[in-house]
Amino acid sequence: MNYISEKSKLGVNVSLGHFVVIKDDVTIGENCLIGNNVVIHEGTVIGNSVRIDDNTVIGKQPMRAVNSIFKDEKKLPSAKINDNCLIGAGVIIYCGCEIGKNTLVADLSTIRENVTIGEKTIIGRGVAVENFCKVGSNCKLETNVYLTAYSEVEDNVFIAPGVVTSNDNFAGRTKERFNHFKGVTVKKGGRIGAQATILPGKIIHEDGFVAAGSVVTKDVESAVIAVGNPAKVLRNVPENQLLKNQ
Structure with a gap:
């Protein structure tokens, strides 16, 4: 049995699995496929030809622990998933989140x-x-990437499996850390190899390449390959690998 709020609006040719919950003021476009046990929270907007697989939650409200750094409790805008997106199984997409057209969010991912x-x-x-x-x-964030809060990833960025980023140089100690949180920035065309670690506030500039397993403690300049712990410049990125030559 499904629960579909009378205040929601579904377009033509929307297919619903079993035990689907669609709450108030949800809008779903045409030709969408919604899997089993999917929950779509209040106000969520879903475009045309979107597929959402089993056991996924869209538009979830956040929970706040008593010691959370995020203290703003104002109501967040609804989640929005644009046309032709593919959303996998067991995904959680929170409210206040927008996914652009033709994007894939694979199984078991979380987008806050x-x-x-x-x-x-x-x-x-x-x-x-x-x-x-x-x-x-046109980015790729591969399996088990962790993108820390307050980070920015520009267009055409590749981040390999298991990459970890961080935003807290104080590692959770002293209140001073609240004034210094800063995520990482990966500029256009930047690439990061498997299981690299990027420390708080560091910038990987355009076409910069971080080798697998490296620990980035300083900014990586444009079009260079940085290797090691701590990561240091090895050589320039080959000309045929630059984004402008693709």
């Missing part, structure tokens, strides 16, 4: 509130995108 994701981007299996992040278009 106040996040925007561009068009034709791939958010891989098990990826976590935290609060106040911006991810551009």
